[in-house]
Amino acid sequence: MATVDVINGDSISTLHSDIIQTQILTRLDGPTLASTATTSSYLQTLCTEERLWQELSIATWPAINDPRVVRAISSFPSGYRSFFADSYPFTEHTWQSEKHDPPTGLISAVDLYYRGEIIYSKVQEMETEKGKSGWFLSSPFRVDILDPKESVQTRIRYPGGDYEAWVKDMEESMKLNWILIDPIKKRAANISSRKAVSARRNWLTGDLEIRFSTIVTAAGAEVAAVVSCGSAEAWKEVDEEVGGEIHVRDVRLQVEDIEGKCMKGRDSLVILQGLLEGKRSCKDNEERRAKERYEEYVRMKIQWRENKERKEKAQDTICMIFGFSLFVLLWSFILLR
Structure with missing residues (x-):
């Protein structure tokens, strides 16, 4: 605009x-x-004027033009103006060491863009109440926007040939807004990095996975919105030589710990609450800083993994020495009787 x-x-x-x-x-x-x-x-x-901010918000995030979101925003202190002030800046997680009750009734409003054109929008509510879905809090956290067999047809095509160049182009061309709304506390936040922080092939499925991550360093966690793109034919991988039409097969949100494991629902929701209540920043370089934080986090994960392997190797060595010493001591006792 x-x-x-x-x-x-x-x-x-x-x-x-x-x-x-x-x-x-x-x-x-x-x-x-x-x-x-x-x-x-x-x-x-x-x-x-409320109408001014409403039109501006809908133009920025088309998915919020949904009755559930409209109803939630109407309860904000200053309506769409409060919503925009919450959602437009980047959010910085406010980490609380003490345990809090996880938020309930969160709403996700998702807009996916390719080269500036919107290709998918959806609003989805999280069923997090203990009475309705207690399993949610104790199970690995994951919010799937697409149904299991659903895919989104796009105008994206892989021309074939240089796959790595196409991956880089996809990383630069895709943009994601994931607005998280808490109707109870009347807060909202865009928890996506907006621009992709990484794009790589999932060697198990063959799909290209594009990440839009927010790093929570204090908690050692990554809030990852992941978009998976693959061949138009669900059973077939993209042919690197011939190319073909590309569909969006998966759009999901997950919170991973430093080991890369999905955190449980309760812990994940507390982290998301920290993003909703965190500080906001409108600096021009925030998108670049988001990627830098992700790359730094990846290096930290690698270092953590190497340290863990060294500790495990040292423990194995100690156990072997202890076992061998015990074996020698036992035989010495038997032979010297």
């Missing part, structure tokens, strides 16, 4: 409010609109 220079508050007050709202303010993006509201009391009144 375009930005425009704002006229001085005194001179702009001579214009009719309808002209300002329909011809000027509708051309502003969210941060510029918020800044414009601080220039004068007159503009503040016009810039806080």
